[in-house]
Amino acid sequence: MNETVRTHGWEHSEGSRPAGHRALGLRRYRRFAAAFIGSLVVLCTATGCVVNSESTVPAGDRVRAERVDSIAAQLPDWASDPDLQVGVNVPYAPNEFRDDDGTIVGFGVELVQALGDVLGVQTVFNEADFDRIIPAVQARTFDLGSSSFTDTLEREETVDFVTYYSAGVQWAQRTGEHVDPDNACGMRVAVQTNTVEDIEEIPAKNEACLAAGLPPIDKVKYDSQDEAANALILGRVDALSADSPVTAYVIARSEGRLESAGPLFDAAPYGFVVAKESPLGPVLQQAVQHLIDTGAYAEILERWNMSAGAITTSQINAATS
Numbered sequence: 001m002n003e004t005v006r007t008h009g010w011e012h013s014e015g016s017r018p019a020g021h022r023a024l025g026l027r028r029y030r031r032f033a034a035a036f037i038g039s040l041v042v043l044c045t046a047t048g049c050v051v052n053s054e055s056t057v058p059a060g061d062r063v064r065a066e067r068v069d070s071i072a073a074q075l076p077d078w079a080s081d082p083d084l085q086v087g088v089n090v091p092y093a094p095n096e097f098r099d100d101d102g103t104i105v106g107f108g109v110e111l112v113q114a115l116g117d118v119l120g121v122q123t124v125f126n127e128a129d130f131d132r133i134i135p136a137v138q139a140r141t142f143d144l145g146s147s148s149f150t151d152t153l154e155r156e157e158t159v160d161f162v163t164y165y166s167a168g169v170q171w172a173q174r175t176g177e178h179v180d181p182d183n184a185c186g187m188r189v190a191v192q193t194n195t196v197e198d199i200e201e202i203p204a205k206n207e208a209c210l211a212a213g214l215p216p217i218d219k220v221k222y223d224s225q226d227e228a229a230n231a232l233i234l235g236r237v238d239a240l241s242a243d244s245p246v247t248a249y250v251i252a253r254s255e256g257r258l259e260s261a262g263p264l265f266d267a268a269p270y271g272f273v274v275a276k277e278s279p280l281g282p283v284l285q286q287a288v289q290h291l292i293d294t295g296a297y298a299e300i301l302e303r304w305n306m307s308a309g310a311i312t313t314s315q316i317n318a319a320t321s
Contacts, residue, residue, distance in 0.1 A: 056253075057099050062110045063299045065117040068290055072120045074283045079143045083124040086112055087133040087142035087273075093225070094249040094304050095148045107245070107304040111164060111288075112146050112272075114296055118287040134159055137273050143280060145273035148243070151319040152268070161271025162284040163318045166309045168267035169201060170247035172240040172258045174232060179239045179261040186215035187238040190228035193221045197241040225250055233257050245306055252305055269311070269318050281316050288314035 088104060091097040096106040104125045116123035126142060133145040137159060151161035173179040179187070184205060191198040198221055206217040220237050222228040229250045232240045240247065244264050251258045272288075274281045291297040292312065301307045 056093065056097070057105055058303045060303075063114060063296055063303060065114045065291060065294070065296045067120040068118050068287070069120075071118055071283060071286045071290060074279075074286070075119050075121070076279050076283075078140070079280050079283075080119070080121045083122040084116055084119070085141070085143045086123055086125050087128050087136050087145040087147065088125050089128060089130040089133060089147045091224070092148055092246070094306070095245060096146070107300065107306050108146050108148060108270075110300050110304070111291070111297070112144075114291055114300060115284065115287045118290055119283070134273055137275055140275065143274070144284065148245075149271055149273050150268050151271040151317065153319045153321060155273075156317045156319055159276055160274050160278060160281045161269070161317055161319070162274065162281055162288060163269040163271045163311060163315045164288050165245075165270040165306070166267050166311055167270055168244045168264040169197065169241060170244040170264045171261040172229075172232060172242070172247050172251055173238070173261035174235070175257055175259045177238075177261075181239070181241070181262045181265070184217055184239065185209035185212070186217070188218040188220055188236070190220050190222060190231050190237040190240040192225050192228055192242060192246075193223055195242070197243075201241060229254065229258065245309065248305065248308065264308075267309075268321070269315075270309075271318070285314050285316050 088096050088109065090104055090106075092106075094106055095108045096104065099105045104127065109125065112123055112125075128136060128142075130147060133142065133147055134149075134155070136142045137145045145159075148167075149155070149161070150167070151163055155161070169181075171179060171181045186209075189202055191202055198219070202217055202219045206219065209216055220228075220231065222231065225242060225246055228237075228240050228242070231237045233254065239261055240250070240258075242250070244267075247260065251260060272284055274284065288297070291300075292314065298307070298310065301310050
């Protein structure tokens with residue numbers, strides 16, 4: 001089955017990310033202040049930059065699945081007339097990004113492609129601003145949104161989510177150092193601009209530092225995770241805070257220079273976005289569950305080094321906060 005990529009709306013590069021990117025799509029951090037106190041990585045040196053030439057896409061063909069007639073028969077006519085239209089925002093490696101040829105790829109993309117296999121439809125990926133995807137789903141411009149959206153109670157008021165992964169926050173440090181995300185007062189911490197780590201997590205932790213009379217956290221913002229990782233490698237910051245799959249990807253591509261700092265925390269489900277009470281939701285949920293039950297889901301996760309956030313049951317609207 002062939003997949004098509006289209007561009008919809010304003011296209012941007014890693015260095016010109018739109019306001020609001022990811023921030024509302026990731027998890028909410030309502031407990032930070034109370035709990036606090038207690039890709040391709042570009043390796044730069046003082047003489048220039050050396051690019052890791054290893055491919056950003058796993059070797060081999062994507063994982064494919066067989067059509068399941070009993071599930072495909074439930075697909076609404078409009079969702080396959082003629083294709084399943086998917087809204088996606090890039091870059092956000094390893095979930096959604098462009099490979100060296102400009103093709104939209106990633107863990108989330110490959111999972112949607114496998115869902116298309118199960119449903120017997122072609123998947124068409126439409127690139128759009130992150131904050132325009134949900135309105136486009138509501139307007140039926142897109143059949144679903146797949147862009148690392150976190151299922152939240154607030155979002156469930158206007159759209160439905162079909163869960164497919166569990167992600168949290170994960171910090172990174174230079175290998176061999178000892179950074180405690182719960183004791184980061186006075187540290188320089190790299191974040192990607194307009195992510196929830198930038199807008200919610202670090203500000204909440206910084207408020208806790210100030211309330212305790214401790215030195216503030218120096219939040220250092222970068223337009224891309226590559227830049228944030230470079231800053232950490234070069235010693236310009238003490239730590240990096242990012243969405244757990246992104247941090248894992250950065251660490252894996254750092255050639256041993258980076259490692260995780262502390263455990264993953266505040267896990268919440270990723271979900272495919274569909275219109276509120278859309279009949280497509282239950283069909284997608286069955287298709288995701290089929291991939292889980294048959295092992296194709298695990299193969300996709302393993303291929304992208306994403307197994308840590310695997311789920312065993314796909315749900316509709318599983319948010320707890």
